[in-house]
Amino acid sequence: MRMTLSTLNWRRRETVRWLVTCATEIGVYALDSIMQNWFTLFTPTEATSIVATTVMSNSTIVHLHLDCHQQEKLASSARMLALQCAVKDPQNCALSALTLCEKDHIAFETAYQIVLDAATTSMSYSQLFTIARYMEHRGYPMRAYKLATLAMTHLNLSYNQDTHPAINDVLWACALSHSLGKNELAAVIPLVVKSVKCATVLSDILRRCTLTTPGMVGLHGRRNSGKLMSLDKAPLRQLLDATIGAYINTTHSRLTHISPRHYSEFIEFLSKARESFLMAHDGHIQFTQFIDNLKQIYKGKKKLMMLVRERFG
Numbered sequence: 001m002r003m004t005l006s007t008l009n010w011r012r013r014e015t016v017r018w019l020v021t022c023a024t025e026i027g028v029y030a031l032d033s034i035m036q037n038w039f040t041l042f043t044p045t046e047a048t049s050i051v052a053t054t055v056m057s058n059s060t061i062v063h064l065h066l067d068c069h070q071q072e073k074l075a076s077s078a079r080m081l082a083l084q085c086a087v088k089d090p091q092n093c094a095l096s097a098l099t100l101c102e103k104d105h106i107a108f109e110t111a112y113q114i115v116l117d118a119a120t121t122s123m124s125y126s127q128l129f130t131i132a133r134y135m136e137h138r139g140y141p142m143r144a145y146k147l148a149t150l151a152m153t154h155l156n157l158s159y160n161q162d163t164h165p166a167i168n169d170v171l172w173a174c175a176l177s178h179s180l181g182k183n184e185l186a187a188v189i190p191l192v193v194k195s196v197k198c199a200t201v202l203s204d205i206l207r208r209c210t211l212t213t214p215g216m217v218g219l220h221g222r223r224n225s226g227k228l229m230s231l232d233k234a235p236l237r238q239l240l241d242a243t244i245g246a247y248i249n250t251t252h253s254r255l256t257h258i259s260p261r262h263y264s265e266f267i268e269f270l271s272k273a274r275e276s277f278l279m280a281h282d283g284h285i286q287f288t289q290f291i292d293n294l295k296q297i298y299k300g301k302k303k304l305m306m307l308v309r310e311r312f313g
Helices: 005-026 028-036 044-055 058-064 068-088 090-100 105-119 125-137 141-152 167-180 182-195 199-209 236-256 260-277 283-297 302-312
Strands: none
Touching (some): 005 058, 028 044, 028 068, 044 068, 044 090, 068 090, 068 105, 090 125, 105 141, 125 141, 141 167, 167 182, 199 236, 236 260, 236 283, 260 283, 260 302, 283 302
């Protein structure tokens, strides 16, 4: 049979599972020895996803007839293994380490610190967003917020990436910040403005931020009687200006190489742009000037500018 890399990887994973299963048949000490010497036998990913996970599973505990002391000793070794793997390969092992260390406060804190230490150099925005969502799910919203802001610093969404896979994560991070309060939202918006140049994403975030008061339903369900944030003041003013700027830049980018079959789609894009312009107190004037500039700069595109006049005057 022709051996491919994926086949070899599959065979290796199955061998690791077989080895761990055999060790459970011999007893506790064989498992402990395997975990103590994991770096000579396994990759960090194998050690966390197969070895430590198997050791801490209920089926293993039942199979070995372990008492409480033996269970804790084995679990402690598995957590130590997971932490070592997270240090060695945080990209692939940090989330597994957090999951395996959930029931031990000190180990969990250590795993979280490993993530923070690796966040700026060793981890991608998608990995950080995944761990941030996990933290929120486990009931740590401020830690989720911290990791989400770190993820944002790695992200770069250009003007034409309106279907980028990270968009849902960005919207989630903004919703989390909004739920925590005005200060958290004010801190995340500059990161959004720096990282996101896609007009439709920015306008979606802006719209969501203006619907309810930040922190309206805060931690433990406590209601905040604060007012809606003003679009004329920071931080929403900064987001509004960035959104309008993104629509202007994207419009010029689209018009550079637009073909007639995209004319109707472009007119709808301008309609969405107008919605954002009109959120500013002088938005009507800004939008009128914007359309007048387009008609002047792109007067050679007669059919398209005729459609622009029909819709926007």
